[in-house]
Amino acid sequence: xxxxxxxxFDPARMFRAMENYGHSQALGLKYAAHGxxxxxxxxxxxxELIGDISAQTMATGAxxxxxxxxxxxxxxxxxxxxxxxxxxxxxxDYLRTxxxxxxxxxxxxxxxxxxxxxxxxxxxxxGDTDDPVAxxxxxxxxxxxxxxxxxxxxxxxxxxxxxxxxx
Amino acid sequence: xxxxTGAPLPPYARxxxxxxxxxxxxxxxxxxxxxxxxxxxxxxxxxxxxxxxLLDMAAHAALTSSLAASNRPGFxxxxxxxDYVRTGKQQPTFARGxxxxxxxxxxxxxxEAWQEEGGPQMAAARLHMLLTGDED
Numbered sequence: 653x654x655x656x657x658x659x660x661f662d663p664a665r666m667f668r669a670m671e672n673y674g675h676s677q678a679l680g681l682k683y684a685a686h687g688x689x690x691x692x693x694x695x696x697x698x699x700e701l702i703g704d705i706s707a708q709t710m711a712t713g714a715x716x717x718x719x720x721x722x723x724x725x726x727x728x729x730x731x732x733x734x735x736x737x738x739x740x741x742x743x744x745d746y747l748r749t750x751x752x753x754x755x756x757x758x759x760x761x762x763x764x765x766x767x768x769x770x771x772x773x774x775x776x777x778x779g780d781t782d783d784p785v786a787x788x789x790x791x792x793x794x795x796x797x798x799x800x801x802x803x804x805x806x807x808x809x810x811x812x813x814x815x816x817x818x819x
Numbered sequence: 820x821x822x823x824t825g826a827p828l829p830p831y832a833r834x835x836x837x838x839x840x841x842x843x844x845x846x847x848x849x850x851x852x853x854x855x856x857x858x859x860x861x862x863x864x865x866x867x868x869x870x871x872x873l874l875d876m877a878a879h880a881a882l883t884s885s886l887a888a889s890n891r892p893g894f895x896x897x898x899x900x901x902d903y904v905r906t907g908k909q910q911p912t913f914a915r916g917x918x919x920x921x922x923x924x925x926x927x928x929x930x931e932a933w934q935e936e937g938g939p940q941m942a943a944a945r946l947h948m949l950l951t952g953d954e955d
Contacts (some may be wrong), residue, residue, distance in 0.1 A: 674859030675866035678834060690828035702830045712896055713875040717868025739867035743900045796859075 663691060663729045670721075679717050688763040691725035693718060697753045708752040715756055715776050716744060719788045722758040723772040730762040730770075731800040736817065742790040750785045752777035760788070769793055827875075835872050839880070842912060847881035852912045865907030870932060873900060873914045874944040878928040881916025882948055886926075893951035894926065901944040909954055910934055912941065 667683040670676050679701065684692040695701070695710065695718045703711025720739055730732050759781065762773030770792045775784035783808060828837060835858065840851035852858070852873045860866030882894060916930035925947055932942045 674856060675869050678857035679868070690845065700830050700834050705829055711829060711871030711872065711875070712899070713835075713868070713869075714831055716871040716875065716901075717901070719869065720866075720868040738860055738861075738864075739901075739903045740904060741900070741902050742867070742871070743898070745898045746896050749895070 728760040866902040877914035894948040
C-alpha cells in the first residue's frame with residue numbers, strides 16, 4: 653500500500669469503492685485478490701440471490717454477474733488503469749451444481765488486450781479451485797480511453813474527466 | 820409474483836425486479852425487468868450481469884412452460900452463450916425465450932432481450948439444458 657496521497661492505480665482500492673454501487677452492491681460482491689493480469693472476487697452466500705429454492709443455491713444469473721465483474725477487474729489490473737468497456741460476448745459452462753448455501757469465488761485472467769478488445773477466461777468455485785462449478789470465456793469492447801489516476805506519474809495519459817486539460 | 824406455470828419466481832428474480840409481463844397459454848412468457856439502482860453498471864447503463872440474469876430467467880421460464888405438460892419437468896443448465904448486441908439503457912427491459920429443440924436428454928433454448936416495443940434486439944443468448952427426467 654502506498655502513501656495516503658498515492659495516486660497510482662490500485663485494483664483493490666477501486667473495487668472496494670465499487671462494492672457500494674449498483675449491481676456489485678446488489679450481488680454483495682467483495683474484493684478478494686488480484687495480480688498483474690488476474691483478479692478474484694467473492695460472492696458470499698445470501699438468501700436474496702437464491703435461484704433454485706429447493707437446491708438452496710445462488711442463481712446462475714448471479715454467478716454470471718460475479719464472473720462479468722471479476723473479468724472487468726482482471727482487465728483493469730492488466731492495463732494498470734480503469735478503462736470503460738462493455739461486455740461483447742460471454743460463454744459459461746456449468747460443470748456441477750454448487751454446494752447448498754456455499755459462497756462463490758470467481759478467478760478471472762485477462763490473457764490478451766488488443767486495441768479495441770480485451771479477452772478473458774476464468775472459473776467460479778465454491779471453495780476448491782481444482783473443482784470449479786463453472787468455466788467462462790468472454791470478450792469486452794473498450795468504450796473510451798483509459799482513465800489514469802489524477803496526477804499519476806506512471807501513466808502519462810491525460811485524465812479524460814478533466815477535458816479542459818487535454819492537449 | 821409467479822411464473823407462467825404458477826410457481827413463485829425465485830428471490831434472485833425479485834432482487835432484479837423481474838415480473839411476468841405476458842403469459843399466454845402454451846407460449847413462452849415475456850419477462851419484464853424494471854430498472855433500479857441494483858441493475859446499474861457504468862453510469863447511465865445497465866450492468867451486463869443483470870442483463871444476463873434476465874436472459875437466464877426468461878430461458879428457464881420458457882423451458883418450464885414448454886415442459887409443464889410432460890412428465891419430465893426437471894432440468895439442469897449445461898451452458899449459456901450470451902451476445903451483447905447494444906448497450907442497455909436504464910429503463911425497463913423485456914426478454915422472451917424460445918425452446919428450439921427438446922431431445923431425449925438435452926433441450927436448447929434461445930432467448931432475446933429488447934427495451935422498446937418492436938425495437939432492436941439488445942442481447943441474445945443460447946442455452947443448453949440437461950433434462951433430468953423421471954427421477955425428479
